[in-house]
Amino acid sequence: MKKKLISTLLISSMLLTVSTAPTVVLADEFDNKIEQQDKKINDLNAKAQSASAQLAAIQSNIASIKEEAAALQSEQDSLNKEVNKLQTEIKALEERIAKREEAIQEQARSVQVDAHSSNMVDLVLDAESVTDAVSKVMAATKLVNANNDLMKQQQEDKADVEAKKASTEDKVAEIQKNAVVLENKKGELQNQELSQTAVVSAIAAEKETEQSKKDQLLAEKAEAERQQEEIRLANERAAAAAAAEAEAQKETETSTEPSVDNNNNAGTGTTEQSTTNPGNNGGGTTNTGNTGNGGTTTPTPQPEEPKKPIPTPPPSAGGIVGTAMQYQGVPYVWGGTSPSGFDCSGFVQYVFAQNGISLPRVTTSQEYAGTMISLSELQAGDLVFFGPRGSTHHVGIYIGGGSYIHAPTTGDVVKVQSMSGYMPSFGVRI
Structure with a gap:
């Protein structure tokens, strides 16, 4: 024991x-x-x-x-x-x-006819004195010279304005x-x-x-x-x-x-x-x-699986043009890519994305995303570009009837523009 x-x-x-x-x-x-x-x-x-x-x-x-x-x-x-x-x-x-x-x-x-005709001789002969004759001839000559000076001045003014225009256009090209x-x-x-x-x-x-x-x-x-x-x-x-x-x-x-x-x-x-x-x-x-x-065998309540989000249906706004027209009045924002603010290429990229089409972000890349066409071939939904290909500085969406919609510049909003007011350089069909 x-x-x-x-x-x-x-x-x-x-x-x-x-x-x-x-x-x-x-x-x-x-x-x-x-x-x-x-x-x-x-x-x-x-x-x-x-x-x-x-x-x-x-x-x-x-x-x-x-x-x-x-x-x-x-x-x-x-x-x-x-x-x-x-x-x-x-x-x-x-x-x-x-x-x-x-x-x-x-x-x-x-004056030239009078100067070489008998009328000029008559003018001198009819003068009351030599002084009177000289005065009349000088007056006629002065009139001709004055007219020539006026014409020369006008030509100089025109050349000056043309030079200013050329200089300004060069500056615009540099800025673009x-x-x-x-x-x-x-x-x-x-x-x-x-x-x-x-x-x-x-x-x-x-x-x-x-x-x-x-x-x-x-x-x-x-x-x-x-x-x-x-x-x-x-x-x-x-x-x-x-x-x-x-x-x-x-x-x-x-x-x-x-x-x-x-x-x-x-x-x-x-x-x-x-x-x-x-x-x-x-x-x-x-x-x-x-x-x-009991602590180890009691079933632990399993967390519920999160519900999968219901996919958002694609927009049905009537294609590219219909979608683009919905955003008229949205302010221009440099670098903007959403309805809170667009720049030109951001607006185009967003509108096409809403229709299931992926485009590059910037203008110089978007111009190569499709087939280049002339302005006479434009159809609604085509892109219009401003500037030479490879160096474009602006883009919009053609809506038909000689007009396009775009995000213009700082201080402005997305709006429709006539081609007669601001003519694009070429088009691209996506």
Whole structure:
């Protein structure tokens, strides 16, 4: 019986030792994993800061180009107005010059005829004196010279205006060339912005995933520690019950008579009692074990799968022209690609995208997205471009009847324009 008592105490001691050791190992394992997650998260934080700084630099460059483009557009508008004014002046001067040249030529012919005819001789002979004759001849000559001077001055004025016009048109061509460069640069920077935004979003998503893994590890560690604590408490209760049983057996042996039969009977009685009591006490332990097992076998409610979004039906606005006409009045915004604000190529790209057609972002790329056609071949839905191919600076959508819809310039809105007011250079059929 003493051996049994010693065995019971040893088993209780071993239970407590075994239940404590795995807890330490398990905690270290979780701590190592959590430390690794922290390292990953810190690395991702550094990447996110770098990527965000690059995105900010790209956006700053885009803002700078927007300001430069706005200044160029404003200057181009002013020069276009100046050219129109000069053209009006030239037309008026040409009309006046034509009339005056006709009068001057008539007067010149009259003077030349008079000067070489007998009438000139008669004019001199009929003079009252030599002085009178000289005066009359000088007056006729002066009239001819005056007319010649007037004609010369008008020709000089015309040449001066023509020179101004040529200079202004050269300046407009230079500005349009710069606009093409800015348009291409805008496209490059916007592509960089989209790409860098995707990088920033990907890093943020990866960081969120790693943080979720860390949170899961922390939760698993807490749950493991809770279960280990329950096991430890259950083992302590079992050890206490075993010690109590051993004490009860010791008291029973002390109070039993020395007879062999009595000892056997007492042993039997003790055994029955021991079997019953520890069983009941063990039942407490078993309940605790069941509680632990219940924690692991109880079905965990599964989260409902997110409902898939219902796809938005394609627009039915009557094709390219119908879609484009819906956005009349939307303000011009350099670099704009949405109904909150469009630039010329952004408007075209958006309208075609609404009809399931993907186009490049900038004008100089859009002009190669289809087949080049002449203005006489235009049909509704074709694109119209302004400037030589490869260096276009503006684009619109032909709507038929000699008109097109476009996003004109800063300070203006999406509107319909007659080709007679602003003539495109060529068309493209997508």
